[in-house]
Amino acid sequence: MRFLSEEESAALITEEIAFDAVREALIAATTGQTFPAVFGHGTDPGNRFTVKSGASAELAGVKVGSFWPGNDAKGMPRHNSTILLLDQETGRTAAVIEAGKVNAFRTAAADAVAADVLARRDATTLAIFGTGHQALYECVAVSKVRDLESVQVVARSADRGERFVELLSSKGLRAQLSTAQDACQADIIVTATTSRAPLFDADWVRPGTHVASMGSDARGKQELPPELLAKARLFCDLPEQSVQIGEMQHAIDATGLTALGDVLTGKAEGRVADDDITVFDSSGIALQDLYVAVELLRR
């Protein structure tokens, strides 16, 4: 059995590795299997973990993602992740990868793959809702697929917002604090929050915008107004999961919801017109983790 520690996997992962592996995974998801996600908790029910698993023509395995809110106070990341790859010849565990940092890259990579194929070619402005750990990875990942001139940061706390603007600057991204309404003028909107209600009004979003909801990954979570979903072209990583635990649980009509993998292979249309509003919902699937894991093991 091979093992990669958190330190090893964190040292190996890059936006490019994550982008390519996640792109492959999203395509594999259209023919592969994603098994039901499990929502568990620790001895303290406030500490939560999810177990996701999947199989494709190449691989199968399990990802355990944990969310320990109290880690914040200890200066440790609240999210951690462990990936377990199964040997397809024997069923034994072929590799275990600690993948806390990798998880942030892989989650952001899905939104980058989606923005790459769905956002307008000439998109130059990004709005980010949320200033948490993941939000930074989202901005950097999107900046790799479009030449961003500015990032509008929508923060609940001015303090956290200011620190996040500085953090983005340190990554070479020109950023500023913004109201939700002003931010919605951006070409690309990414929501990376733990919200349980829409973060903005559907009317604030201009024709031609690409919107990505990253935060909604459990029942009751919600970041986007249902009115926006009603007038947008809808995409996601995995339709059956997106309507269960993703943003699409709040869609009045999700019949047009398309797997991004089908757009990537040309089986389905993506953006058709410059004034389309496109929405991508990522609730996260194990195949993303598994394909990234395989790529890390190769290196």
Add this chain to the structure above:
Amino acid sequence: MRFLSEEESAALITEEIAFDAVREALIAATTGQTFPAVFGHGTDPGNRFTVKSGASAELAGVKVGSFWPGNDAKGMPRHNSTILLLDQETGRTAAVIEAGKVNAFRTAAADAVAADVLARRDATTLAIFGTGHQALYECVAVSKVRDLESVQVVARSADRGERFVELLSSKGLRAQLSTAQDACQADIIVTATTSRAPLFDADWVRPGTHVASMGSDARGKQELPPELLAKARLFCDLPEQSVQIGEMQHAIDATGLTALGDVLTGKAEGRVADDDITVFDSSGIALQDLYVAVELLRR
């Protein structure tokens, strides 16, 4: 992160460790949580894996059990297992234990714990349905809680049956091939098969018998006649799972079904009279694996 290889965990495990840890786990299950089991498969859908997870006041984690039927032809065990313990302070993976052989011990231990508390004190005969890998562990585990004078082996193939009788003899157990009806005269009956239909008639079972169904752990699997369940006192590892994927999915009325943990703590009655028929259904829960894992790590 700590790691125990298959070789290490196999060298450490004993019937006694498994018995004590599984007993503790069955008690913990009555106040802890068992999260929904996931049934997945490999790139070849004939290769299957299950993901089980749970939490108690002491621990939480995940067990991935795999069943690769083709391993048989390669002289390798078809069942493999990996246990992942979560650090309750941080949510990170505290330990990974390869537990293929351990899994056989822990499964048999649940039936031994049940037989210990539910079978008549003076039970001396055992019937075993099935001659597979797991059946041997079942016989040895039960022999640790009752002085067995003989083991009746019910085999579908005489060849396999003969080999199994020899195997039992090599473990010091006096065994012989038997018909299903004759075997049902035993004081303790254990079924360890992949059956999807009852293995014997309810009328063949005498008053006072203890019956354990080990094999039923998925929808559609069945080893016992529903008429037996209707006249027996019913016990299991986890009632909500037993009626979903265990033997109790076939019970006409499972309202009296009792968690063995409640019997172990004295909260519920076990065997009340010498002529009670008691039935124990084990569909297998993650806490069993997690408590055994902790105990192995201690050594």
